[in-house]
Amino acid sequence: KLPIIIDCDPGHDDALMLMLAFGSGMFDVRAVTTSAGNQTQEKTLANTLKILSLIGANVPVYRGSDTPFFRNLVIAEYVHGESGLHGVDFAEATFKAESIMAVEGIARILAESEEKITIVPTGPLTNIAAFLLAFPNLKHKIERISLMGGGIFRGNMTPLAEFNMYVDPEAASVVFKAGIPITMCGLDVTHKAVVYQKDIDLFRSIGNKTGAAAAGLLEFYSVFYRENRIELEGGAALHDPCAIAWLIDPGMFTSRACFVEVETKGELTSGATVVDFYNVMNRTPNAEVCYDINRENYIELLAAAIRNLP
Ligand code: BDR
Ligand code: CA
Numbered sequence: 001k002l003p004i005i006i007d008c009d010p011g012h013d014d015a016l017m018l019m020l021a022f023g024s025g026m027f028d029v030r031a032v033t034t035s036a037g038n039q040t041q042e043k044t045l046a047n048t049l050k051i052l053s054l055i056g057a058n059v060p061v062y063r064g065s066d067t068p069f070f071r072n073l074v075i076a077e078y079v080h081g082e083s084g085l086h087g088v089d090f091a092e093a094t095f096k097a098e099s100i101m102a103v104e105g106i107a108r109i110l111a112e113s114e115e116k117i118t119i120v121p122t123g124p125l126t127n128i129a130a131f132l133l134a135f136p137n138l139k140h141k142i143e144r145i146s147l148m149g150g151g152i153f154r155g156n157m158t159p160l161a162e163f164n165m166y167v168d169p170e171a172a173s174v175v176f177k178a179g180i181p182i183t184m185c186g187l188d189v190t191h192k193a194v195v196y197q198k199d200i201d202l203f204r205s206i207g208n209k210t211g212a213a214a215a216g217l218l219e220f221y222s223v224f225y226r227e228n229r230i231e232l233e234g235g236a237a238l239h240d241p242c243a244i245a246w247l248i249d250p251g252m253f254t255s256r257a258c259f260v261e262v263e264t265k266g267e268l269t270s271g272a273t274v275v276d277f278y279n280v281m282n283r284t285p286n287a288e289v290c291y292d293i294n295r296e297n298y299i300e301l302l303a304a305a306i307r308n309l310p
Helices: 012-023 041-054 102-112 126-134 136-141 163-167 169-176 197-205 209-228 241-248 295-307
Strands: 002-008 027-034 061-063 117-121 142-148 182-185 253-262 273-276 287-293
Touching: 002 012, 002 102, 012 027, 012 041, 012 209, 012 241, 012 295, 027 041, 027 102, 041 061, 041 209, 061 102, 102 117, 102 126, 102 136, 117 126, 117 241, 126 136, 126 169, 136 142, 142 241, 163 169, 169 253, 182 241, 182 253, 197 209, 197 295, 209 295, 241 253, 241 287, 241 295, 287 295
Parallel strands: 002 027, 002 117, 027 061, 117 142, 142 182, 182 287
Antiparallel strands: 253 273, 253 287
């Protein structure tokens, strides 16, 4: 099993990402840390504990930073609702977060691990960048960073900046400059990783409580996409599970090794990932940038994971 640490901000698609990570049976999840993004840190932490309790995944959870490095927090309540997981009433969590913070938790786990560990961030990159700056001596213990964020040709918060990058561009810049192999699942691929009503019905028909929660979440989540992303024809872009799916089956994706930097100062483009897709700068690639996915296989992978959970 591949050892991983997940850093997320649930968030509807983050919730599905956790279901895939645990239900696939492919990972040794050493910890889940929480970022402030889709909702405040308070809420993304509470949501993480509730989802993990629902799916019976009792792994250490560490609270992350409340705010980005230098900016005020921007949340995505317009997509994820007031709770961050609108659409499902989750039962109270059965366990609590660890007492130490995410950065310290990640450091301890990496220091004690005999194997290298892959980090899977699906929210703003504040915690991961803070860790890299605080513990440069442990960088070599990270195998890879497989993240959801950015885009080659588009954004969703501004015309060029995707939400996770937009919230904390300085942190994202630190991560892309770290010299660690990165897999980037940005909007180019995640807008092809679409779930339709028939897929939601499939998840519900599995008949367990995880399937019911997945369906309830996606039904609410789809409303935003139906109203605001008409080119998806009623479907919703299921972003975050892509970062896990690539680790399970990279062959499901089309990608290219590219040099990627994050714009932090641009007047119009702060938070944009600047992806040298045609290698015009002749720099050594730092990221495997995904831009297409076999959608049918993705849905099957998700359904199989949900079937394995309570
Ligand atoms: C990203 O932003 C969040 O709203 C989602 O959870 C995903 O991580 C998509 O831009
Ligand atoms: Ca997310």
